[in-house]
Each structure stands twice: as structure tokens, then as C-alpha cells.
Amino acid sequence: MTEGGxxxxxxxxxxxxxxxxxxxxIKSFFLRLNEPFVHVAGQHVDVRLTAPDGYVALRSYSxxxxxxxxxxxxxxxxxxxxGEVSPFFHDFAAVGDEIELRGPLGGHFLWxxxxxxxxxxIGAGSGVVPLMAMIRQRRDLAQTAPTALLLxxxxxxxxxxxxxxxxxxxxxxxxxxxxxxxxxxxxxxxxFGRRIDNAMVAELIARLRHMPAHVFICGSNPFVEIAADxxxxxxxxxxVIKTERYGG
Amino acid sequence: xxxxxxxxxxxxxDQLDRIPPGQHLVEHxxxxxxxxxPRVETADWKFTLKIGPRTIKVWNWNEFNALPKTKMTRxxxxxxxxxxxxxxxxxxxxxxxxxxxxxxxxxxxxxxHSYDGYSTNVPLADLASGKAMVAxxxxxxxxxxxxxxxxxxxxxxxxxxxxxxxxxxxxxxxRDEAGFWELRGYHIYGDPWREQRYTDD
Numbered sequence: 001m002t003e004g005g006x007x008x009x010x011x012x013x014x015x016x017x018x019x020x021x022x023x024x025x026i027k028s029f030f031l032r033l034n035e036p037f038v039h040v041a042g043q044h045v046d047v048r049l050t051a052p053d054g055y056v057a058l059r060s061y062s063x064x065x066x067x068x069x070x071x072x073x074x075x076x077x078x079x080x081x082x083g084e085v086s087p088f089f090h091d092f093a094a095v096g097d098e099i100e101l102r103g104p105l106g107g108h109f110l111w112x113x114x115x116x117x118x119x120x121x122i123g124a125g126s127g128v129v130p131l132m133a134m135i136r137q138r139r140d141l142a143q144t145a146p147t148a149l150l151l152x153x154x155x156x157x158x159x160x161x162x163x164x165x166x167x168x169x170x171x172x173x174x175x176x177x178x179x180x181x182x183x184x185x186x187x188x189x190x191x192f193g194r195r196i197d198n199a200m201v202a203e204l205i206a207r208l209r210h211m212p213a214h215v216f217i218c219g220s221n222p223f224v225e226i227a228a229d230x231x232x233x234x235x236x237x238x239x240v241i242k243t244e245r246y247g248g
Numbered sequence: 249x250x251x252x253x254x255x256x257x258x259x260x261x262d263q264l265d266r267i268p269p270g271q272h273l274v275e276h277x278x279x280x281x282x283x284x285x286p287r288v289e290t291a292d293w294k295f296t297l298k299i300g301p302r303t304i305k306v307w308n309w310n311e312f313n314a315l316p317k318t319k320m321t322r323x324x325x326x327x328x329x330x331x332x333x334x335x336x337x338x339x340x341x342x343x344x345x346x347x348x349x350x351x352x353x354x355x356x357x358x359x360x361h362s363y364d365g366y367s368t369n370v371p372l373a374d375l376a377s378g379k380a381m382v383a384x385x386x387x388x389x390x391x392x393x394x395x396x397x398x399x400x401x402x403x404x405x406x407x408x409x410x411x412x413x414x415x416x417x418x419x420x421x422x423r424d425e426a427g428f429w430e431l432r433g434y435h436i437y438g439d440p441w442r443e444q445r446y447t448d449d
Contacts, residue, residue: 013249046445048270050249051256058270058329084257084272092253100249105446107432108282221279221394228284238284238364245280 009037009102011048016097017072023158026126027090028064028076036071037104039063041111041133042216045073045103049085059085062129062218062244063104064161066136076160078126109216109244111137116145117213120204122227124152124196124219128160130244131216135168135175144174148208152180152196152223156187176207196223201230211236218244263333266323268440271331278330279394282428286363286414290398295382297349298419305349309398313384315340315348320381322404324411325440337402339383342375345418354420359427360401360410361417368412368427369436370403372420379405382415407438407445 018030044062051057065074079090093099111134112119121131128151138147153159159179169177179191180200186193190207192200205212215236217227224245231241257272267273290309297304307315321336346352358375361367374380383402384391391397396413403410409429430436435444443449 049251049254049256051254052250053256055256056270057254057256057272060328088251088254097252098249099251105433108429225285225394232284238286241284243281243283245278 009035009104011100011102013098013100014073016093016095016099019093019095022076022160025158026076026078026160028074029089029093030072030074031099031101033071033073039067039073039104039133040113041067041137042109042130043104043106043133044130045075045101046105047075047085048100048102049088050100057085060105062133064129064132064136066133066140068137068140076126076129076132109218109242112214113137113141115213116143118146118208118210119148120201120208120212120215120231121147121149122151122196122201122204122215122217122219122231123149124223125154125158126160127219127223127244127246130218132161132165134216135165138175139168139172146174146176146208146210148176148178148204148212150178150180150196150200150204150227152182152219154181154183156181156184176204178204178207196226196230198226198230198233201227202234205231205234205236213240215241216244217241219246221245266333267331268325269443271325271329271440274330274332277332277335277395278326278328280326280328281394281413282366283364285394287393288363288398288414293398294416295399296417297345297351298417299351299354300419300421304351307348312340312382312399316344317384318344318378318381320383320402320404322402324404324408327407327409327434327438327440327445331440335404336387337381337383338385338388339381339399339402341378341381342418343378345382346376355422357421357424359419359421359425360412360415361419362412363414363416366412366414366428368401368410369421369425369430370401370406370410371424371437374403374406375418379403405439407435407440409434410438 012035014031017032020028049057061075064076080086293309318341325331380403401412
């Protein structure tokens with residue numbers, strides 16, 4: 001038995017329906033599925049690109065959209081300078097193009113749909129993508145589990161989904177947002193102007209006013225190490241901390 | 249289906265025959281872990297060999313390090329699609345562990361267990377005959393914490409989630425029992441050359 005809907009699907013073709021430049025380095029790709037599926041927030045898809053000579057490149061991308069959205073899923077892809085697949089998406093992919101993918105995949109980093117216990121989300125850069133799916137699912141299902149998001153970005157322009165997150169915080173008293181801006185001074189009093197550290201994680205937990213029962217951390221390995229250590233030092237049990245680290 | 253506009257980097261050159269389908273080469277060593285990195289001191293480290301629920305032998309760090317060491321340089325392949333060539337490891341091959349415990353083949357299946365509660369299943373045939381080791385060193389240095397130090401399993405011919413980090417036990421089982429990722433949608437065996445990534449692949 002799996003924790004969630006982790007049964008893998010076969011490959012399908014989808015069509016790029018819309019592309020939005022979200023930040024200087026991140027674009028959202030809205031993909032219309034030929035074979036629609038319902039995912040659990042936090043899951044990913046595998047994308048497969050095939051060159052004319054038969055060379056195949058495979059990458060995993062977290063789903064940013066809420067499962068209740070529709071037959072269109074959103075992937076937010078950061079352009080990695082020496083990448084192979086992300087430059088293709090940023091520089092060549094166009095609306096109407098067909099892309100092969102399979103999903104939904106992943107049975108661990110999953111939003112606890114039926115839980116009302118407090119949740120702490122910590123992300124860096126495009127690491128907010130699976131967390132955004134969770135926040136959107138929570139909003140769409142009108143869930144009220146106290147939830148805090150700590151999101152680290154280089155500058156304010158690099159904050160992915162900034163407008164949506166800020167308006168959500170205004171509309172929902174049970175959702176707290178704190179930005180950690182590493183290369184600029186913060187604008188809001190509740191934000192931080194430094195890299196993540198243990199004290200920052202402890203402060204977020206204090207703002208939640210309850211010890212979180214679920215912690216989801218997503219970002220680069222060094223970022224996740226600091227965030228997870230911060231959560232452990234704040235007294236959280238390792239078993240409630242789920243991490244996703246960007247690989248190669 | 250050819251993807252319009254995609255050419256691929258194809259930088260592997262003459263090493264292409266060493267890269268399984270769907271994999272790409274990396275130079276760095278990505279870290280992928282489902283939870284926080286456990287802090288296991290060698291002074292507290294223990295390694296247990298079990299048959300079902302029964303403990304056969306327990307080694308502490310010094311006892312385990314007194315076993316014969318073997319070096320192994322292998323290509324490794326992660327299910328998230330990266331491959332790394334010529335990784336150099338040193339540790340104790342599983343045959344030498346079994347020999348020290350005085351057992352040969354109590355069953356055909358093994359579950360590897362870790363300090364963080366992780367587990368993964370590997371058939372004995374894929375651990376024995378010098379195919380796998382409990383690795384203590386990587387590239388001549390003690391294994392780093394985020395790569396599974398002080399000790400991890402190394403089963404280089406299977407997807408790397410089988411190479412359990414922070415290893416603390418090998419347990420013989422009667423049946424092939426799914427471990428952590430195998431219960432969460434990943435393939436029960438995980439052969440990169442057959443692209444056995446997810447359950448029914």
C-alpha cells in the first residue's frame with residue numbers, strides 16, 4: 001500500500017497551452033493532458049524529451065497547480081545555465097508544442113489532505129513549487145489547518161508566485177507567509193533579510209503558535225540541511241520532517 | 249515521439265555505452281534524501297545481521313573495520329535520471345560480512361535497514377559474489393554524513409535508492425519484502441538498464 005496516489009501512469013502526450021515568465025529565471029508551463037489525472041499536492045511528473053537521433057532526456061518536475069484545477073497542470077521550471085532540459089523549455093518550447101510526460105509520481109512528499117494539524121512549509125527558489133501545490137489545494141478545499149510558508153529567494157523579483165502568496169496571506173488569517181530575501185533588505189516587517197538559519201525556523205514555528213505536525217522542506221541540498229536542522233533544533237521529531245532536495 | 253527543437257547535449261561521447269536509457273551524466277554528487285540527515289557517531293554505530301527477527305551478529309565500529317576491506321570503482325545511476333561514472337568506494341563486501349558471521353545463504357532475500365527508519369529490499373544474489381559492499385569511504389575519505397556516513401550500502405548495478413544510507417542492519421527475509429520507496433511507487437527490483445523506475449516498469 002502506498003501513502004498516496006503513487007501508482008505510476010504510463011507515458012502520455014500533452015500540449016503546452018500557455019507559458020508565463022514568472023521571475024527572471026522561472027517560467028510556468030501550463031500543460032493540457034490528453035489523459036487527465038488527479039494528483040496529490042507535492043507529487044511530480046517525469047518529462048521525456050527525444051532528439052531526432054533518438055537521444056532521450058528525462059527530468060522530474062514538481063506540479064505547481066492544485067489537484068482540483070482541471071486537465072491542465074502547471075510546471076514552473078527554472079532555467080539552469082548549464083542545463084540540458086530547462087534551457088530547451090525556456091528557449092525553444094512554444095505554445096502548441098507536444099511534450100511527453102508520465103505521472104502523477106511520488107508517494108512521500110504529499111500534502112496530508114485530511115489533517116487539520118499545523119503545517120510548516122520551507123522552500124528556496126523554485127523549491128516552492130510542490131509547496132505551492134499544497135497551498136493551492138488547501139485554499140481550493142477551504143482547509144484551515146494553520147500553515148506557515150518560509151520562502152527564501154535572492155531578491156524580491158525572484159520570489160515565485162509572490163502576488164498570489166501575498167494576497168492569500170491577506171485573505172486567510174490561518175496562513176502565514178515569511179520571505180527570506182538574501183540579497184536585498186526586506187520590505188515587510190515579517191520578512192527576513194538574510195539566509196535561512198535555525199533562529200528563523202524557530203521564529204516561524206512561534207508564529208504558527210503550535211508545533212507543526214507536518215514539515216515539508218524543498219530546495220537545494222545545503223538549504224534543506226539547514227532548514228531540517230533548524231526544525232530538529234526547535235524540538236521537532238525527525239519523522240514529521242519530509243524533504244525534497246534538488247538533484248542533478 | 250521526437251520533441252520539436254530538442255537536440256540534447258550528447259556530451260558523453262565514447263562513454264555513451266555506460267549510460268543507461270534516460271540517464272544523463274553529472275560531475276557533482278547530488279544528495280537526495282526523504283528526511284533530515286541523521287547524525288550517527290562512529291562511537292555509537294552498530295551494524296546488525298539478522299535472519300528474520302533473530303539477531304545473528306552485531307559489530308561495533310572497530311569490529312566492523314577489522315573485517316577485510318575491498319575497493320570498488322563503479323558507475324552509479326539514480327532513478328531521478330543522473331548517472332555518475334567511476335565513483336571510488338572502499339568498504340566491506342557482503343560476502344565477507346556473511347563469512348564473519350558464519351552464515352552462507354539463509355534465504356534469497358535481504359532487507360537493508362537504516363538509522364532513519366529507511367529500508368530497501370535487495371535479492372541476496374545482487375549482494376553476494378562481490379557485487380555489493382557496506383561502504384565506509386568515498387574517494388579516499390570517510391563517507392560524508394549527507395552521503396550516508398558513517399556507512400552505507402553500495403549496490404552499484406541497481407538504481408541508487410537501493411544503496412541505503414546510514415545503514416545499520418541487513419536482514420534476511422523469506423520473501424521479497426518491499427522497502428520504503430518500493431512501498432511508495434518505485435520498482436521492486438530497480439535495474440537501470442531495463443529502466444525499472446516505477447512499480448510496473
